[in-house]
Amino acid sequence: DADVTQTPRNRITKTGKRIMLECSQTKGHDRMYWYRQDPGLGLRLIYYSFDVKDINKGEISDGYSVSRQAQAKFSLSLESAIPNQTALYFCATSDSGQGRHEQYFGPGTRLTVT
Amino acid sequence: AQSVSQHNHHVILSEAASLELGCNYSYGGTVNLFWYVQYPGQHLQLLLKYFSGDPLVKGIKGFEAEFIKSKFSFNLRKPSVQWSDTAEYFCAVTPVNTGNQFYFGTGTSLTVIP
Numbered sequence: 001d002a003d004v005t006q007t008p009r010n011r012i013t014k015t016g017k018r019i020m021l022e023c024s025q026t027k028g029h030d031r032m033y034w035y036r037q038d039p040g041l042g043l044r045l046i047y048y049s050f051d052v053k054d055i056n057k058g059e060i061s062d063g064y065s066v067s068r069q070a071q072a073k074f075s076l077s078l079e080s081a082i083p084n085q086t087a088l089y090f091c092a093t094s095d096s097g098q099g100r101h102e103q104y105f106g107p108g109t110r111l112t113v114t
Numbered sequence: 115a116q117s118v119s120q121h122n123h124h125v126i127l128s129e130a131a132s133l134e135l136g137c138n139y140s141y142g143g144t145v146n147l148f149w150y151v152q153y154p155g156q157h158l159q160l161l162l163k164y165f166s167g168d169p170l171v172k173g174i175k176g177f178e179a180e181f182i183k184s185k186f187s188f189n190l191r192k193p194s195v196q197w198s199d200t201a202e203y204f205c206a207v208t209p210v211n212t213g214n215q216f217y218f219g220t221g222t223s224l225t226v227i228p
Binding site: 033035040041042043045058090102103105106108 | 157
């Protein structure tokens with residue numbers, strides 16, 4: 001969905017490096033999410049934010065941190081990357097106002113930690 | 115914790131065959147239900163959704179799903195698959211009164227042979 005963008009799309013980094021993945025949306029949604037996708041494990045929730053001042057840990061938050069800089073921007077950081085954080089990362093948004101909460105996904109960031 | 119089970123991890127079908135992918139969830143309360151599709155190299159896209167009403171819902175590209183509350187199931191069906199349906203399919207569940215967090219299944223990889 002072009003309304004949700006992620007940068008970078010691909011990144012290779014070394015163990016121990018700090019890396020930030022960025023997500024922006026023009027859908028006007030209040031809720032944003034970060035997931036990681038691993039083969040055979042589906043999507044697992046890392047962090048989610050229901051508004052700028054409301055950030056919550058998901059299923060697998062260890063080793064990650066987030067920042068909700070504005071309603072439209074939600075960044076995911078790996079403070080010290082490790083190889084098992086190699087995965088496909090997706091940002092998603094939803095609109096609480098609709099009462100339905102279906103999520104809209106960005107194109108993904110493929111991260112490789114060597 | 116809530117769980118979503120997709121029993122078929124990898125399905126291989128010939129074109130024109132019928133498809134049914136299983137999805138079961140563990141939450142006993144009111145839920146919203148979704149099927150997402152991820153075509154090779156792409157992000158997740160919403161295929162169909164169920165919020166309330168008729169338990170048989172129709173989505174895009176000829177897909178449909180049936181919600182059977184007594185079985186905690188939301189199986190995806192298509193009468194006749196096409197090569198272009200080759201993709202990964204994810205079932206997702208949102209318990210209505212728990213902050214609307216999404217729980218995804220591990221996915222089913224569908225390969226359609228021409």
